[in-house]
Every structure is written in C-alpha cells, then in structure tokens.
Amino acid sequence: MKPNVFISLLLLACFHSASVQAKIITPEEFWQHYTQGNPLLVDVRSNEEFIRGHLPLSLNIPYDKIETITTFAADKSQAILLYCRTGRRAEIAEQALNELGYHNVYNGQSYQALLTAMPESSLSPKNKAP
Template sequence: MRQILLFAALAASLALLSGCALSKAKEDKAEDMPDKAAYHKISAEEAYEMMASQEVVVVDVRTREEYDVGHIENAVLVPNESIGSEMPEALPDKEATLLIYCRSGRRSKDAAEKLLKLGYQNVYDFGGVIDWPYKLVKEG
C-alpha cells in the first residue's frame, strides 16, 4: 500500500512539473511571435534605422500644406482625415511595413489605429516631425 501511495505521489509530481514546463514553452513561443496587428510606438531614431535597413513605406498623415513645407524624403501623403472605412489608394499592400508620422504625434496615433482596423498588419507610429532630428525635403 505504501509503495502505491509513493508511486502515485511521484506520478503526480512529474505530471505537475511537466505541465509547468509546457506552459513555460508556450509562453516563450508567444513572446517570440509578436502580435503583427498591434499598435507599435517607436522613436524617430528607430524609424530612421528601419528606413535605412529594410523596405518600408513612410506615411505622412498631415495636410497637403504641411507636407509641402517639409516632409521626410519619399514619404507618401495620406492625410489622417482621408483615412476612413476604405483602404487608402496610396497604400495598396496591407502587409507592407508602414511608418506613420504627423506634426506632433496625435494624428499619427489616430491614423495608425485606423489603419490597423482596416487590416494593415505592420503599422509603426513614430510620432511627430517636430521630433525628427534628420533632414526634411520640400516640394518644388
């Protein structure tokens, strides 16, 4: 009888420990796979590094007038007010990595959240151009 109790206790301990190990493995896998469709806030420096090291679409969500005064080179103008319930024509690829900015950061956050709701998967908000320490270009 004593051996049966000892065996049962040992089996229960092994089951408990292996369950903990499996739970930890699942947590590790979840951490390795970021939620692609989540809101990502990054710094201007991180955005600059992404622009230099990978294929990205830089999206300016300010007005045409603000864009013409100065914008990040190769930025696509998609005013925040124009983002609604349909996919913007200037952004046809929902899998593309989008780097969103505005003047101060308020509109870029709003635009990033709207783009996520439209099904875009890789949306990064790097705030406002007022915090951009790098060169801007002007139209014309």
C-alpha cells in the same frame, strides 16, 4: 448569471484592446525601420503642412483620408511608417489602418524630432523604388 456575462464581456474587451497596442517608436527606431527594407513613409499632416516641409520620399495622406492608402499599399504586410506634428494624428491613422487589416504600422510621432534625428544616409534613396 448576468454578472458573469458582464464580467466575461469586460475581460474580453480588455484583452482585445490590449492586443492592438499602438506601435509608438523613437526617431532612432523609425530610421532603423526606414533603412531596413522598403517601408511606405506616410506624412498624415494636412496638405499645407506637408508643402511647408516633409521627410524625403514620404507620401502625404492626411489622417482623415488614410483609407486611400490601399492605392499605394496593396500588401497589408508592408511596413508603414507614419508621422505628423505631435503623433496624435499618426495614432488615429494607425488605428484606422489596423481596422483595415494593416498591422505592420509604426507611429514615428513628431516630424521635427524625426527631421533632427535623420541620418545623412537617409537623404539618398538607396533601396527605394524610383
């Protein structure tokens, strides 16, 4: 009987982890999300990295302080676009946001790749709050 319980728990854990998959997107998909609606753009790098350069209209919330996002995104269904230097810190922040109940979260990964792929039209804050 005990092996059956163990196998059941193991299967349950596998299905649960598969249901909360990371939403890693390409730079092109990132900018498509950016132009469709009003997503919250969050740079999860350190303050020092943010000061050296960041995407237009992005907030800086370091990944280890991501729980403070509730100040900016009370609506848990709002799209949130995350990025950092390589994607790892954005992945950690995405997992934390999922645990807080935010499930419309996307990992755009690399700041440099996003900057390179940024369309000209993204420089103007069209459809964005002032």
